[in-house]
Amino acid sequence: MDLLLDIDNIDYKKTALNVQDFLDHKLPHILRLANESPASLKSPVISDMPVSHGxxxxxxxxxxxxxxxxxxxxxxxxxxxxxxxxTSFQILKGKYIDGLQDWQVEQLMYCSHATYFKLRSRAYNEFADCFELQKGCRDLHVYDRMVKSY
Structure with missing residues (x-):
């Protein structure tokens, strides 16, 4: 596995859309399955509960x-x-923990509309980078099919 090749082939726009879809549509379902609220995203919980693979x-x-x-x-x-x-945490926290709309997070950050959406896209891509390394979590990156060589 060539890590740099993987990084070079990330489609950042599609990855941001994939992460947004995950956080907007799949995460609420996952929260319901676990009987949790978005507030539970503030800090991870260590569980000693055994996992059974029946x-x-x-x-x-x-x-x-x-x-x-x-x-x-x-x-x-x-x-x-x-x-x-x-900055990315502030955006993600505002949207997915505090339940704010984009325009509300934008105002809290004192930035223009265009700047906010660039920062939000970057936050989604940072989230994808961090999420794939967590136990039980999958890779949300979208990769280009074209392989770049140097």
Whole structure:
């Protein structure tokens, strides 16, 4: 695996859209599965709860596994948020923890509309970088099919 080749092939616009889709549409569902609110994204929780990898015959066991996976992903989101730069964290916190609209976050940051959306795109890409390294979390980057060589 060539890390630099992977980095060179990231489509940053599509990655930002993919992260936005994940945070806007999938994360609320994951929060519901774990019986959590967006406030739980403020800080990750260490859980001593055991993870069972059963063969799927027990319905309650499947529910427990889904619940634990959702909790693990929520912790991954929280850790990824905290690993982002201060500006990116401020944007992500405003939108996904505090529940603010883009225009409200833009006003809190005292920046122009165009600047805010550039910063938001950067925040989404930073989140993708940090999220893929968290336990139980997948890579949200979108890669170009064209391979660049030097």
């Amino acid at each position: 063969n799927g015959e027990n319905h309650n066991e499947e529910k427990l596994i889904k619940y634990i996976a959702a909790k693990e992903m929520i912790n991954g989101v929280a850790r990824a948020f905290k690993s982002c730069s201060k």
